[in-house]
Amino acid sequence: MDNAGPTDAALNLRALVVDDELPLTKLVANYLSRESFEVHTVNEGAGALMLAREVDPDIVVLDVGLPGLDGFEICRQLRTFSDAYVIMLTARDTEVDTVVGLSVGADDYMTKPFSPRELVARIRAMLRRPRRAPSSGQQVEQTPPRVFGALRIDLTSREVHVDAIPITLTRTEFDLLATLSSRPGAVMSRRQLLESVWGDSWFGNDNIIDVHIGHLRRKLGDNPVQPRYVNTVRGIGYRMVNG
Template sequence: MTIPSPRDTAPRVLVVDDEAPLARLVASYLEREGFAVEVTGDGQDAIERARSWRPGVIVLDLGLPNVDGVEVCRTVRTFSDCYVIMLTARVEEVDKIVGLSVGADDYLTKPFSPRELVARVRAMLRRPRQDPDGSHQPGVRFGPLTVDVVGRDVTLDGEAVELTRTEFDVLAALAARPHVAFSRRQLIEAVWGPGWVGDEHLVDVHVAHLRRKLGDDASAPRFIRTVRGVGYRMGPGK
């Protein structure tokens, strides 16, 4: 009987950055924390490794040459629901939104602390994939929208809605307590974990993507409502 090596059983992280010294530094921090790590600076190679090696998390630079991070993320999302942390050297909000719009779960702006990156990777891999206390029942309905938390399925008018892991987790957190207003911080803790540190407006971007996929107009919402001064809630208006 073949005994699996620690690398075979360790959580897998693919680091994709054409700045070789930075990629090696990030990889060394991750490896010291017990992760199995592969590194590449090429977008096309990253896609191939994501398909064959099947990492749990991809740390992905937005500004790759040739096939850039946006295209890598868009392609990976066609066959994998692994977590994606986008790295960007630019601080403009549009760069962050573009990365998240193609399916990234989180982002970091360079320069960043490798320890913070490791903490975010750990937080992602600890995120529960279903309701932890079993209190959630499958098939929570909001008119034509059904959220099946156990099966991780969403249907609208009987048609399946394709969501990323993070989009689903945000929707499931809101659906768990209809009519309750969640602050951004509460959603961060429910979805990203209490140890997450960063820009809480990350929640707004994921909610915007959810609304787009659900055909939910923010000015006249059917499902996700903005509660001014607080955050968001599910359910009909008062």
């Protein structure tokens, strides 16, 4: 384990880099340190989970092909206690890897080799999104819940219920649902959703939207053939079913 870069707590931007390729780990850590992140590094899975509990990172850059616990299992376990943004790295460029990575809670996916500048740009874009619900001591603007039949979306607490049963969504899934529900009945293209949730600096493939929408639907118990909540508009994007 290692620590690099500024340690001033006022920065409040912590990154955890998990990769068994030491030169790559050092390269990514150096780029993030230049961007004023407090950077922690580790080269194996069990240590990554321990360190994540200790430092509570804002962003985790996580290699898939680690010795011992692989990146998918680390991400799955990480999601039981952390809402950090997760960017997974892999030497393989396959749709299956992407789907698996996103299904266990990753927010983004990059294939090696990649540009460290692009990685930093994606991280900055993600960090412009809200990380967690405000603590009870914070003053926040109260927004009335959005209700679509049995679905209730509370934007203030970032909670979702279906038939009064709480539904656990990843941050990305919640942000997509919040964006769609902001304009019920309106068709939103994949590009509009990407720019709303990831920001206009997104570099990746639009198909990432389809993967996250699929996970969102399964969690909501929504049938894409006869949707109650999220409707596919073929060739364009998606819309929230109004009413």
